[in-house]
Amino acid sequence: MAEPKEVWITGIGLLSSLGEGLDAHWEALAAKRVNVDDKRLAPYIVHPIAPVSFDAQIPKKGDQRQMETWQRIGTYAAGLALDSAGVKGNQEILSRMDMIIAAGGGERDLNVDIAILNADAQGNQPPGFLNEKLMNELRPTLFLAQLSNLLAGNIAIVHGVCGTSRTFMGEEASSIDAARIAVARIEAGQSDIALVGAAHNGDRGDLLILYEFADFALKGPYAPVWARNDRPGFAIGSAGAFLVMESREHAEARGAKPYAKLTRVVADLAQRKQPGAVTRSLQAMWPKLGVSDDNAAVITGATGAEPPTAEERAFLGEHQGLAVRATGTTFGHTMEAQFPLGLALAALSISRGALYPGNDPTGFEVEKTGAPTQIVVLGVGHWQGEGIALVEAVS
Amino acid sequence: MTGMGIVTSLGGGKADNWRRLTAGESGIKTVTRFPLDGLKTTMAGAVDFVTVEPFSSTGLSQRLAELATDEALEQSGIGSKGDFPGPLFLAVAPIETEWPQRLQVARTIAKKDFGILDFLAVCGGGQFAHYHHRFTFGSVALHLAETYGTKGSPISLSTACASGATAIQLGVEAIRRGEADAALCVATDGSVNPEALVRFSLLSALSTQNDPPQAASKPFSKNRDGFVMAEGAGTLVLESYDAAMARGARILGVVAGCGELTDSFHRTRSSPDGKPAIGCVRKTLADAGMEPNQIDHINAHGTSTPENDKMEYLATMAVFGDHTPNIPVSSNKSAVGHTISAAGAVEAIFSLLTLEHQRIPPTINYEVPDPAIPFDVVGNTARDARVSAVMSNSFGFGGQNASLILTREPA
Numbered sequence: 001m002a003e004p005k006e007v008w009i010t011g012i013g014l015l016s017s018l019g020e021g022l023d024a025h026w027e028a029l030a031a032k033r034v035n036v037d038d039k040r041l042a043p044y045i046v047h048p049i050a051p052v053s054f055d056a057q058i059p060k061k062g063d064q065r066q067m068e069t070w071q072r073i074g075t076y077a078a079g080l081a082l083d084s085a086g087v088k089g090n091q092e093i094l095s096r097m098d099m100i101i102a103a104g105g106g107e108r109d110l111n112v113d114i115a116i117l118n119a120d121a122q123g124n125q126p127p128g129f130l131n132e133k134l135m136n137e138l139r140p141t142l143f144l145a146q147l148s149n150l151l152a153g154n155i156a157i158v159h160g161v162c163g164t165s166r167t168f169m170g171e172e173a174s175s176i177d178a179a180r181i182a183v184a185r186i187e188a189g190q191s192d193i194a195l196v197g198a199a200h201n202g203d204r205g206d207l208l209i210l211y212e213f214a215d216f217a218l219k220g221p222y223a224p225v226w227a228r229n230d231r232p233g234f235a236i237g238s239a240g241a242f243l244v245m246e247s248r249e250h251a252e253a254r255g256a257k258p259y260a261k262l263t264r265v266v267a268d269l270a271q272r273k274q275p276g277a278v279t280r281s282l283q284a285m286w287p288k289l290g291v292s293d294d295n296a297a298v299i300t301g302a303t304g305a306e307p308p309t310a311e312e313r314a315f316l317g318e319h320q321g322l323a324v325r326a327t328g329t330t331f332g333h334t335m336e337a338q339f340p341l342g343l344a345l346a347a348l349s350i351s352r353g354a355l356y357p358g359n360d361p362t363g364f365e366v367e368k369t370g371a372p373t374q375i376v377v378l379g380v381g382h383w384q385g386e387g388i389a390l391v392e393a394v395s
Numbered sequence: 396m397t398g399m400g401i402v403t404s405l406g407g408g409k410a411d412n413w414r415r416l417t418a419g420e421s422g423i424k425t426v427t428r429f430p431l432d433g434l435k436t437t438m439a440g441a442v443d444f445v446t447v448e449p450f451s452s453t454g455l456s457q458r459l460a461e462l463a464t465d466e467a468l469e470q471s472g473i474g475s476k477g478d479f480p481g482p483l484f485l486a487v488a489p490i491e492t493e494w495p496q497r498l499q500v501a502r503t504i505a506k507k508d509f510g511i512l513d514f515l516a517v518c519g520g521g522q523f524a525h526y527h528h529r530f531t532f533g534s535v536a537l538h539l540a541e542t543y544g545t546k547g548s549p550i551s552l553s554t555a556c557a558s559g560a561t562a563i564q565l566g567v568e569a570i571r572r573g574e575a576d577a578a579l580c581v582a583t584d585g586s587v588n589p590e591a592l593v594r595f596s597l598l599s600a601l602s603t604q605n606d607p608p609q610a611a612s613k614p615f616s617k618n619r620d621g622f623v624m625a626e627g628a629g630t631l632v633l634e635s636y637d638a639a640m641a642r643g644a645r646i647l648g649v650v651a652g653c654g655e656l657t658d659s660f661h662r663t664r665s666s667p668d669g670k671p672a673i674g675c676v677r678k679t680l681a682d683a684g685m686e687p688n689q690i691d692h693i694n695a696h697g698t699s700t701p702e703n704d705k706m707e708y709l710a711t712m713a714v715f716g717d718h719t720p721n722i723p724v725s726s727n728k729s730a731v732g733h734t735i736s737a738a739g740a741v742e743a744i745f746s747l748l749t750l751e752h753q754r755i756p757p758t759i760n761y762e763v764p765d766p767a768i769p770f771d772v773v774g775n776t777a778r779d780a781r782v783s784a785v786m787s788n789s790f791g792f793g794g795q796n797a798s799l800i801l802t803r804e805p806a
């Protein structure tokens with residue numbers, strides 16, 4: 001088998017609760033800014049998307065109307081990534097660009113749902129009442145705003161990314177696998193260039209239902225991820241995080257500059273019924289990265305959910321030299337976007353020659369001076385799935 | 396491919412499915428699972444002979460996947476019980492909390508005229524924790540990975556109506572990369588519930604020819620008016636050819652090629668010029684290193700919607716040209732309905748059975764051929780034919796196009 005090709009990150013698209021674009025994120029991270037809403041869905045804490053005019057990346061109002069917010073966030077961030085890679089509007093490249101999206105489901109019409117639930121609670125509804133309510137009150141196109149694979153569909157329609165299109169599902173793990181498969185395909189020569197990413201809208205009462213079933217949703221007051229000892233849980237966050245990944249030779253041939261290279265992505269499915277499984281999973285994956293420097297940095301998507309966060313922290317505690325940054329403190333938990341957000345911030349940090357400051361009153365996130373050359377991205381699912389990646393400076 | 400298992404509205408297992416499919420029987424019936432008042436479409440290919448307690452579409456999807464996988468693994472003889480030597484690729488419908496569970500939770504709210512925050516207030520505390528575990532998107536894959544001992548992180552995927560084909564494609568790619576010698580490709584759909592029926596109905600995608608239900612799905616017929624929702628599952632064990640030969644496995648067929656190309660025309664409609672579908676078919680032929688005249692049967696996407704079937708003919712004509720009339724075409728959806736997330740795998744299995752039996756299953760309900768679609772449709776009765784290479788097409792919502800070429804022997 002041929003030598004694996006080097007995979008470069010040549011485009012980054014970020015839209016989140018902090019704002020849009022790389023400069024805005026870099027400045028907000030430096031200022032340790034956090035955008036949190038503890039009122040609208042109180043007692044639950046959410047990180048709403050920053051105000052944005054979607055027109056800049058989704059020019060047709062008709063397209064915007066066909067989407068719900070999660071799709072707008074994703075389609076917008078995907079456009080930013082294409083811009084940043086210098087391939088926006090380049091039909092020759094877009095028509096063969098592969099796409100792997102990690103997606104959950106889109107917004108439900110909460111008004112319709114709550115009306116049905118209230119009517120049912122009052123009793124004596126006829127047998128077909130649910131059918132009739134749904135038939136009469138659901139917006140026909142809402143289905144398309146909800147279907148997981150329609151984020152990819154919208155990116156194809158709006159931006160013309162039309163090689164292959166695959167949507168992975170399964171919360172955090174879906175985005176780890178999206179990166180893993182994209183890297184594997186590029187390394188093996190099965191793909192030259194790929195768009196990989198996810199979108200998440202945290203300002204959603206309907207989404208909280210699933211997590212609150214298992215008491216995962218963080219209730220106020222807000223606290224940083226490492227300071228939730230007595231009140232575990234995650235605040236759902238909002239982000240679109242997209243990356244353009246391509247083989248070094250493809251990038252060089254078109255004169256594209258790398259932010260960083262993505263050296264490895266490893267994923268696991270730990271047997272979580274056993275205590276300590278997450279710690280052991282990370283211990284087993286770590287040597288596969290080839291981290292040569294115990295002074296490397298780690299950007300983790302640690303959720304704040306327990307026990308996985310404590311088990312992850314136990315692993316990190318074994319590597320005292322590491323400068324750790326938890327995206328959950330700043331962005332909340334962005335679920336499917338957790339891992340691409342980590343990759344994006346790692347590549348951004350490497351390209352800026354600095355690791356952004358920690359934001360942690362407990363002192364677990366130590367400061368780091370000097371330009372990072374290796375940043376490890378960690379993703380541990382709140383319920384299942386673990387992954388780890390190595391982002392490095394291009395030599 | 397060394398193992399396959401299938402469940403559809405026609406029955407459980409390859410034997411029953413093949414017997415009933417080739418006999419021209421239909422699995423479409425009037426729905427009995429829930430009340431039909433107010434619905435425009437009242438039939439579906441529901442799998443009612445499999446039950447799960449308590450019922451949920453996700454639970455049914457999982458059970459169907461297990462049944463298909465048990466059959467496939469038994470046939471393949473690979474690995475050992477609970478220890479499959481490769482990754483899992485699972486095509487599954489998007490998952491969310493379902494209506495019976497939502498209603499059950501809401502009935503515990505004491506307050507009148509409650510809102511979402513009141514609803515959320517009764518969700519926690521542990522009494523409904525099992526609904527989190529059931530309705531996370533990764534739940535079915537987690538269960539299957541634990542049951543069958545697949546290796547690594549299991550992938551759940553959705554490419555709408557092409558999902559089953561994408562699962563196979565991901566398995567093929569992993570094996571070609573040398574990451575694994577075997578892959579478990581599973582596709583399942585148990586989505587016949589009121590909201591799913593309503594949602595497809597609101598998009599005017601479903602047939603409303605409810606009476607008789609078994610005549611509703613009529614691909615390539617002039618009077619076709621939409622697809623019929625259906626449930627089912629298909630599992631394929633993929634192995635590298637060398638590894639399968641080395642362990643003396645019986646080889647059921649070979650994935651000679653796979654291809655994919657996205658349509659950016661519209662969210663639900665295919666590009667009317669068929670260009671993306673044409674490109675998809677061409678990529679698949681190129682991947683297999685085959686010429687159009689080497690394809691001797693097309694297992695069509697054939698949904699029975701007015702647009703799809705016409706576009707599929709135009710795309711086929713564009714690629715196969717003068718060879719088109721020589722290719723017998725059939726749509727399994729006439730008999731089993733559209734198993735959506737499972738369709739690509741279910742139809743790949745029927746394609747393999749076609750290769751094995753040298754018999755093409757019929758497109759039933761083909762009474763009024765559409766003159767705009769002059770395919771050689773294998774109408775109403777099965778046809779014996781020499782078949783060495785089948786193309787199986789999946790063209791779905793969101794511009795998802797994927798095709799497979801399956802052969803008896805390596806090309």
